[in-house]
Amino acid sequence: MNGADMLCDVLLVNGVDVCFANPGTSEMHFVAALDRKPEMRCVLGLSEGVVTGMADGYARMTDKPAATLLHLGPGLANGLANLHNARRARTPILNVVGDHASYHLQYDAPLTSDIESLARPMSHWVGRAAGPQDIRRCTEEGFAAAISRRGVSTMILPADAAWGEVSAEALSPASVPAPPALDDAALKAAVAALERGKRTVIILGGRALRDRPLATAGRIAAATGASLFSVQSDRGARGAGRAFVRPIPYNIDLAVETLKPFEVAICIGPQRPVTFFAYPGKPSTTLPPDCEVLQLAEHEHDLAASLEALADGLGVAPNAPFSSNVFRQGDIPVPDGALTSDAISLAIARYLPENAIVIDEALTSIGQYPALSPGLPPHDHLPITGGSIGIGIPLAAGAAIGAPDRKVVAMQADGSGMYTVQGLWTQARENLDVVTIIYANNAYRILQGEMTNVGVKSYGVNARKMLDLDQPQLDWCSLAKGLGVESGRATNTAEFVKLYTAALSRKGPFVIEAAVI
Template sequence: MNGAESLVRTLVASGVDTCFANPGTSEMHFVAALDHVPGIRCVLGLQENVVTGAADGYWRMLHKPAATLLHLGPGLANGLANLHNARKANSGIVNVVGEHATYHLQYDAPLTSDIDGIARPVSQWIGRAKAAHDVAKLGAEAVTVARSGSGKIATMVLPADTAWTEVTGPAPAVAPPPRARVDDSAIIAAAAALKKAGSRGMLVLGGHGLLRPCLEVAARIAAVTGCRLSNPGASARMERGGDLPRVGRVPYILSQALAYLKDTDEMVLVGCRRPVAFFAYPDQPSLLTPDHCRITPVADVDDDLLDALERLADALKAPKGKVEGPAPLPEPALPEGGVSVEKIAAAIAALIPDHAIVLDESLTSGRGIFAASEASGPHDWLQNMGGSIGYSLPMAVGCAVACPDRKVVALTGDGSAFYTLQALWSMAREQLNITVVIFANRTYNILRGELTNVGVANPGPRAVDMLTLDRPDPDWVALAKGHGVSAVRVTEMGDFSRAFAAALETRGPQLVELVF
């Protein structure tokens, strides 16, 4: 077998069974190997930010890495923004980046670039095969890195001649190191802080701290201390709804964030860092916690968070049994008539199917959905951790590949959706079980607020032009059709609810464009 086949066999042996790909000439041996090696599924994306975003979504649902297959430096560059998001979400991904043959690099052919340099800002590990017999071992190492801690971005550079040269065979899987156990001193300090603060305490959770096993322990801690539970502003993945405890989030809008935190005396961090402002604004603080708030970091996102929370519960003498779930709220009525942020929130909260995977990139249009849906049935809530918009449609591809039996719901603004709309085609090709909602307000609406926040009171027409998506109005029904996805446009809330419900009941990709 050649180096490429040794890599594919190593990936499979290491538990990697999915590859999101946009290959080119230098990756052809890897592509050819797919037909010789059973046990790996390859999904094509038409642009690389679809590929890397899909790998991020896949990890978040399964906590095992997918591979990506990317075409030299520019292919990696096209996928870099969603790798940034994935890194900030602590996802594990194995990037395989094709490269010119080792002896060809000296000639600086057009596609020659500094692949390692492009990879570095988004990768915790970079490995470059120097010869074919390196390839399998590097591949196994990349998977180990990707699986370590909460998840890491491992980028492997595969020169074409190391892919096509004969080798002896694949490399065995190498288990990642176990997650670290946090020190007793941190647990003791956190227990004292939460005990003292009572309802003015806040337990802030990140990483797998927002998944069911940890949340059930967090609920016991909240029950015994009275502390609030929150994420630091966003979650890579939060299980919520149904019988799970209600976990708040630090709002994006600065004034709301300051209000949300103002009565917090003690903040305990498990799997995350302290909440900070998304952006700085003139004469506004970067740190969101009040001056009087003491902060106790307990565990880094890579640590064993379940162990830490269980020891914290023990230190607080929290009763062992499962805390009863929150009281149900009245079912929201499905709204009719004109579109508003409140009605959008009510309609979506009412209709989210049980066990849905919700990707929230709804920005200003969806400001109310998170709060409204906390009493919906059990579902997963995934958010953008890196701030690079255009993440939800690619993520939806990865989540749907990872969890074919669940409904994936991607809620996205039109501006965000445009960055990676090619993901729609992968949804259609793979007939993925995804409902996309486009909030088509035809503006970068968030930036209108931000113009004011940074002190621009009366933007002129040229500034406003940079924030609007009209002239021409995008037609998302046509864009979906062009990618092979069925779509419908609605402009009124009753129609929206009916269209959204119908899409959810249909297997395969469906798109609803809500124009307002």
């Protein structure tokens, strides 16, 4: 066997049985090895941004890493934007990045680059296989780091390490470090803060927003009067029967005003919330300056166990009641008339099926969905996490592969959708059960809003050329057809409802181009 065979075997014995790939010449031995392993599902993406975005969506739904296969430094560089989102989501991914044979690097061939330096900003762990005999160690370290650090690992695979011979050996799963123990002093400080009766906010993120820890947080809030807020995270459990957690607003002024009353903040998962951007004369953090910030647990901790420890410290029983969201989907009126963002959000919410996965890259077109989601059937919400646009279409594909028995509804802004539109081709090839709703407003509307945020009240031809997507307008139905996905275009709400309900009733990918006004 060769090093590439060893790599496949180590991945499989550790439960990594999906590889999202866009390979090149230096990875052909790995491709051949994958071909000898029918247990491994290989999924092709037509750009590396699609590959890394799919790996993110898959891991968010399965809580285990997929492998990616990327071609040298330029291939990794093409995938970095969505690896940035994955890093911010604390998603476990194991990138395999091919490189030239080790003896060839000295000649500085055209595709030679500093892969380590490219990988490091978006990775929690970076390693290079020194040769075929080093592949097992390197792969196991990368896998263990992805799980224990809750993040992206990047393993560099030189071509001669892949083709070099290696002795077969018995393999067993890698040893993964246990989550760090909760700091007793931090736990006591959080318990004391909640018992003092000060106005307290508990800020949740990451795996603290899953169903079980969310219920524990709800019980703590009900017992202490604390408020629950969340930051953008990998995956959040939403819907009726679950505890209500308010997202911290994106808009800086709203965020500052919303958090203004609190004297104490307990952070579980994320650190203190910060603004996406700096603005003249405005703060970089959204909590009040005199608010006491207590970091109870970070992403590497077992966040469910951390919340349970906090509940135990407060004497809150595991079966204590909490105020759960009330089912209100039936109260949502069937919208009609002009096709606005609000009308689309009403339609999405009115017909959202139970256990759906909602992908959120609608950005400024989100409408009333955040306010409606607590009253909908239980579902999972997967948003853009790092602010690097172009995640929605591949994220939906990866989520559908990770949870094939669940309907995926992707709310997708048109400008950001064009970054990784190739992901629709993968949805067609893999016959993934995804309904993609394109908010076709023919503009980078979020950037128009940011111009206002920095004080620009009006702008001229040059700015419009950089912020508008017309002349020519994008034709999403033609794009979808060319990539193998059925589609339909809605110009009013009645047409949208008809297309949306039909897409929900069938299996496979479908694109709705919503000509939103």
